[in-house]
Amino acid sequence: MIDRNAKLSLSRRAKALRISRRSIYYQPQPVGDADLKLMHRIEKLHMEFPFAGSRMLKGLLVQEGAVVGRLHVALLMKRLGIEALYRKPNTSKPVPGHKIYPYLLRNLPIIRPNHVWAMDITYIAMARGSIYIVAVVDWATRRILAWRVSITLDAGFCIEALEEALAKHGQPEIFNLDQGSQFTSADFITVFAARRIKISMDGKGAWRDNVFVERLWRSIKYEEVYLRGYASVSEARAGIGRDIGFNNGRRPHS
Template sequence: MVSRDHKLSMRKQCELLQLSRSRLYYQPVGESAENLRFMEMIDKQFLETPWYGSRQMARHMKRNNHKCGRHRVRRLMRLMRLVPIYQEPNTSKKHPQHKIWPYLLRNVVVDRPNQVWCADISYIPMRRGFLYLVAIMDWYSRKVLAWRLSNSMDADFCVEALKDALAKHGKPEIFNTDQGSQFTSGAWIDRLIDAGIKISMDGKGAWRDNRMIERLWRSLKYECAYLNAFETGSEMRAGIGKWLTYYNAERPHSTHGILTPDEAYASKAEPMRLAA
């Protein structure tokens, strides 16, 4: 039984941290232990072969003597938001009533910080469940500007990360995402429009663009999530926060030689342009 004083204390902490209590307390996701084990296998294989759809993934599972047929593989991949890389992709689950914005980055040379930002969502496994992680990245420097964890796929945690990035780093000229319902929602789009940011969405011929942030997911999962097998949401938040600090501040990115993302971002950054 949680005491009244403890509840009041946690409520005050939530207010100070600007967190909702639903984000602070991890709620286990209702999947069986077998499905969670299959999801981790599928996720690891997808990092190696991101072109695998449900049919090929089911064949992979069968070849490795796992009783996980195509229908179950397809449902789990949708739950994990794993979409195979095709040249004409359905980049993520669209909302039929949301507007899709044009792709603005064709033949654009990205050569400075805050010229283009991007965002993506990934499934992050735990020992007995999983959470979703959204990250906002500066395209030029590869610096992770903001991130949030959630136990559901609503748009709220994405908008929270967006507000955090705009408050700390100003605003980009262009913001590029896939066509997922979180990034076409009114709350997300209105925030970008109010800040005077051009909206770009991946479409036909732009399937390679998302590979940049997917490399972040690969590193984070192998170097942090899979090694630690977090028990709780608070453990995962602390662990991911520590790893992302290391990624930004200490890990040189191949795109910029010996420079870390923080150094690459600072090397050409102009004075912060505040969002409206």
Template sequence: MVEKDNTNLSIGKQCKLLSISRSSFYYQPKGETALNLMLMRQIDEQFLETPFFGVRQMTWHLRNDGHLVNEKRIRRLMRLMGLMPIYQKPNTSRPAKGHKIYPYLLKRMSVTRPNQVWASDITYLPMRRGFLYLVVIIDWYTRKVLSWRISNTLEANFCVDALNEAMAKYGPPEIMNTDQGSQFTSFAWTDRLCRSGVRISMDGKGRFLDNIFVERLWRSLKYECVYLHAWETGSDARAGIAKWVAFYNHKRPHSAHGGKPPAVVYWLDKENMQPDQQEQRVA
């Protein structure tokens, strides 16, 4: 996809055209052993089934499967993966010191139209010899994936890039909901939303179900795509994710809307909205 020897386009410009961050293109496998990568894969799979497992429960689970591991190792791996048990927050989901935390706005709210509420989250992507991180932005009502990015770090930049793409394509939502991770409490993220008149909503601490639709998306993505492949490079991962997202948005039936794919519901509802609804903003 990216041609290193292309004299007309720099690698940076090629990455921008392909929506790949330069850090992902230059991705090199992390310095984890094959055993740790195998454990991370098993932790990831188990966490989808039991998101309430903390370090102790996950350690016991792996020991019951025959792995000689201690809590110290599992704690480090879960933090590295950015996993967030329901009842606690690892470092990757803690707000940075001094960052503002916003209240959760969706409790008892009726979400009835596209662009009323968006949600975003980050997940771990296993590779053949390492791992990456994936951020997505979805429309809460239709479940459509509006944008996404992959990165080999948990810095806020790739999240802001995904947000900018979604807002450029679809306009700003009324509300953006995320967890309290440092990426989403960062000035770059919150300032972009505030300048666009978007109300910010953040999950209660340790509240897995507050962003349930993104969690369901992760489950579908991983079982239908990620776990079926062993990607070698960031470009391979991006191509695989892009293919699955296109399938999910345009062809995969969704039970929430009578079997219609998310993109079909999104555009049908947008067309049926009255002009005053399309312009409605939450004060």
């Protein structure tokens, strides 16, 4: 498909791949400033009201003076990869063959470093697409032990962050994760098996099970991301690095 000088015509290549020929010529368009501003506001409202769907978010935006329709809000929510949190019948299924581990932290006092580590992924909207951040956090100290930025959601950048944290800071007794496919993949789980680290996993949609990492994402987005409006991945990486340095070095933690 990339080599336009190949002998096979574009029509036949498109037919073989079962895609429209028109899609071959499509060039991604950057998100406009107005939509980018709306996306950042939708992210903030979603963090404050995670139960709000497109209808409620549209109403909240209109109250703030925005001129936007519900369908457009739904489109931007889809682009951001967010949806309202509510009970749904069997919509969150683990990847076939991936083991799901029990949650081990309920009523467990965590008062010393390297007792429990946690890991999570979040996204950041930019003018051209999104980036994803993964971080390893020590629950007792709230210190960010390692982090990575990626433009894709494969497991590779998660494994890199995990291995850096283990190399620099030893290892925890328990590692807490959500049920995302990156964290249940065989390559990722193998890292724990070799070191005999206990794995704990949040329940489906149970963001409170990993509340300290969720608070970290909130701080990074409100105190750094929303104030900057990154134009490139390198700019985002530098800005997030500064905020994480502040979190580790100067921010007081309860």
